Amino acid sequence: MTVATSAATRSPDPYTTLLDATVADLTAEEIQRWRQLAHEAVEPNFCLDPRFLMPAVAHHPYAAGMRAVIVEREGRMVGFLAYARLRPWRYIPLSLATTATPFLNDHADRHHPLVAAQNPAEIVDAILAALRRRGMPLWAQLRFFPSDGVLAEALAHQRSLLVENQFQSAVDRSVGSPSGTPSVDVIDIVDAADHLSASRRKSLRRRMRSLEREAGAPITARLWTPDSGTLTDFLNFQASGWKGDRSRGGEAFLLDPVDASWFSAMMQGFIDDGDARAISLTCADRLLYLALSVRSGAARFGFIDSMDDDFSRFGVGTIGRIVEMMLLRSESTPRLPLDPALGAGADQSAAIYPDRRSFADVWVARQPWLHAARHPLTVADDLLARVVRLYRSLRHRVAKTVKPLIGRD
Incomplete structure (x- = not known):
């Protein structure tokens, strides 16, 4: 691992903090310790799981x-x-340390750190102290940081923090004993989602019966552990709809060979450990919906789904996500919370889940006096505005001095 190891880059005992570690240079032993941390993290985050x-x-x-x-x-x-x-x-010659890395910004809606369950506040302190060291940028941005829970409590006593862009995401916190294997009949599964109102379930039943009449067969659901063939099926299914059309804004994995390679390698890692699940909806032999989820630590995460565009008017995506939640409830032993990993603005998708969780962007200032600024961009704007005002003032003074000289002999 390529890290600076001088005294200036290490925190006081009992913690050792390595700053500027290059992820690509981590050794096999370090990756194993990282995997153990991901498994035990007090706030699981599959987007920072080494897999x-x-x-x-x-x-x-x-x-x-x-x-x-x-x-x-x-x-x-x-x-x-x-x-x-x-x-x-x-x-403007100002740099920023941010968890919105070029990769995570495009591929992940959860950026919060992995932190061990023992003394999480001290560990968060050590992380923030590293981000405030000399040689680091004036600000660090922690995107999509939980606004409630253990990590949020660890930030409560911190100074020089700015919080903005708060939003609520969905989560299913139902825990306890598995609910038993539900019927493969999708209408029965949706009826069992008693956190939804009676009117909402009635509306969904109406849609599902209309879909079955058009398709000519009952909708059935399946939950299984995927394999490499499932990944190929998903890639082809996703690309068959509008997501496979770049001119319509589609971003199917198969449109970019690099994304497709990463997706297959990443999912295979979770499959090999038994930590991946696939959920499908079908009518007869026609695939309507396919979703992939993963487990990291003590939580499950909805990673990606896709649906048949021909049946989108029946709300197949909504029905599929409800079925995914209910089937995962029945399968986990013990039952684990499900985070569908929805980002800001996904209010319609979030409405089908029973619980909410708040997230925000947190700015960490290297020096306490920077806390007076509302936002790093405010300081940048202020600096630029001062330069412009100084330039205009100098130009005005020069004009006043030169103008009386014009026309003199």
């Missing part, structure tokens, strides 16, 4: 230079944060 990121580093140029802050204690990795250094303002 998600290491294939990206291997296959995707956007992830090639990804860096990390790594916190260790007594030979165990207890904190991990992926980030990049960027210069977001073209004409």
Whole structure:
């Protein structure tokens, strides 16, 4: 691993903080410690699971230079944060450390760090202290950081923090014993989603019966552990609809061989560990909906889904996500919370889930006096405005001095 190891880059005991670790240079032993942390993290995050990121580093140029802050204690990795250094303002010489790396910004809606369950506040302190060290940018941006829960509590006493862009995402926090294997009949499954109102379930039943009449067969659901063939089926199914048409804004994986390679390698890692699930809806032999989810630590995450465009007017996507939630409830032992990993603006999709969780962008200032600024861009704008005012003032003074001289002998 390529890291700076001088005293200036290490935090005080009992924690050792490695700053500017290059993710691509991590050794097999370090990756194993990272995997253990992802498994035990107090706030699981599949987007920072090595099974998600290491294939990206291997296959995707956007992830090639990804860096990390790594916190260790007594030979165990207890904190991990992926980030990049960027210069977001073209004409202003200010850099930014951000978790919205070129890869994560395009492929992930969860950026929060992996933190061990023991003393999480101290570990978050060590991560933030690393981001504030001399030589780091004036600001660090932690995108999509939880606004509630253990990590949010760890930030409560911190100074020099700015919080903005808060939004609510969906989650199914139902835990406890599995609910038993439901019927493969989709109408029965949706009827069992008692967190939905009676009127909403009635509307969904009406849509499903209309779909069955048009398709000429009942809708059935299936939950299984995918294999490489399932991944190929998903790639082809996704590309067969509008997502496979670039002119319509489609971003199917198969449109970019790099994305397709990363997707297959990443999902295969979760499949090999038994931590991937596939859910499908079919009418007779016609595939209507296909979704892939993964487990990281003590949580499940909805990763990607796709549907048959010909049946979108029946709300196949909504029905499919409800079925995914209900089938995963029945399968987990013990039942695990499900995070569908929805981003900001997905209010319609979020409405079908029983619980909500808040996220926000958190700005970490290197110096306390920067806390007075509302936003790093505010400081950049202020600096630029001062330069413009100074230029105009000098130009005015020069004009006043030169004008009386014009026309003199």
